[in-house]
Amino acid sequence: MTGVAAAALALTACSSDPADADATASGDPAATADATDAAATDDAETGTWPRTITHEAGDTEVPEEPLTIVSTSITLTGTLLAIDAPVVASAATSVSDITDDQGFFSQWADVATERGVEVLYPDLELDLEAIEALEPDLIVGSTVGADATVDSYDQLSAIAPTILLDYGSSSWEDLAATLGEATGHEADATAVVEEFDALLADTADAITLPEQPVTALSYNGPDGARVFTATSPQARILTGLGFELAEPPLELASAERSDVVDFTAENLPTVLADSQVAFLVSATDEDVATFTADPLLANAPSVTSGNVVALGLTSFRIDYYSGTDLVELLAQTYGG
Structure with missing residues (x-):
């Protein structure tokens, strides 16, 4: 293998439902968790804001549907693009045989170019000033991998609402669901996952497996x-x-x-x-x-x-x- 491994690199919401309020007031932790999850689902389904997103670094309130998203995780940028979230800039990695000449992963680099996504900073070297200059209303990043920014969570949160996810222990489909809720693109997230699942199922029916395992x-x-x-x-x-x-x-x-x-x-x-x-x-x-x-x-x-x-x-x-x-x-x- 080439040196690509080093270059490449893993919800809850408010509700005014009386049933949720009763469950929370009961003091029962399980009931409280259920009420919180139900609230998240209700807000996602009705498109209401603000929303509080629970993620690996804490809880973040997103006051309104974001229109200017920056990604400090090149790994998560692909999923943001797939759900048609308004990502305007992304961290880039070092240019290699798995990237374009800007340091964006080659599988989605053309999509990023078509949508005008800028390089937030090169070589995965966090640049808080570059982030602040774009005046984002949501920052998406990672807690794992070479693009992790968890050590700077407080500084990032001081710029804009920040959500940090662990893409190492989550499928891209799960990440799409979380990011869909955080960005207001739940329907897009559902659609792209369903499209992929259909491709997987159709391909499973069409191929002839070799000897296993x-x-x-x-x-x-x-x-x-x-x-x-x-x-x-x-x-x-x-x-x-x-x-x-x-x-x-x-x-x-x-x-x-x-x-x-x-x-x-x-x-x-x-x-x-x-x-x-x-x-x-x-x-x-x-x-x-x-x-x-x-x-x-x-x-x-x-x-x-x-x-x-x-x-x-x-x-x-x-x-x-x-x-x-x-x-x-x-x-x-x-x-x-």
Whole structure:
């Protein structure tokens, strides 16, 4: 794999419903939570403002439907674009083979250009003055990854209402729902998720699956590999298409988090011992050649059978756009 992994990088509302007020006044924590969730749903459905959004960094009141959104998370920008939220500027990462020449992810860079999205700041180096100069009415950011801005949450909140999300433990579909409510684009969020779900279902019906199970991994040569777990967005697409994931031997992991598990190069043959297909994330055919030439992997079933598949450079961070690219690639690979 190229150096893309470093460059790329995871609600409640007010209500005047008397039933909600009675539940909250009862002092029952479960009733209070239910009333708060119901209030959020009511406000989202009726389009009322203000709304209080609960997120990983706290609770944020959004006083009115935002018209000028900035994104400090390049990973979340794709989902904002997918739900047609009015994002005017986004943080950019370093220019690489997974970005355009501005540092926007290539899967949605053309959409950003069409909509006039500006570079908020380059190289994921937070610039509070640049944010303030745009006078946003909503700031969207992340608590995880290279684009995380959680340490500056207070400063960001002093500029505009700020929502920070964990895209590492949430699917893009869940993020779309949250961002849809925060931006007033609930209908757009629902529509884009339904469109993607239909594509996934249609593709699952159309493809012929290879021998199972499979492993999705980010291969780093002598530095080992990062295996994607069942909760990762990549794995969710694979299982949604009917693929069965091999269980990684967690006792051999060198590092572990909810969506990925790291393994050394020496342990990789054991990790892949049962996998009939190896899906290389953020990879090209050149990376497949490097993988299959690795002497440590010479006896891996996926290598001996020639079932090592590159999932493309956009597969590292999954949003609506890269997810669609991935499903279409798998449809071409196994469609006939």
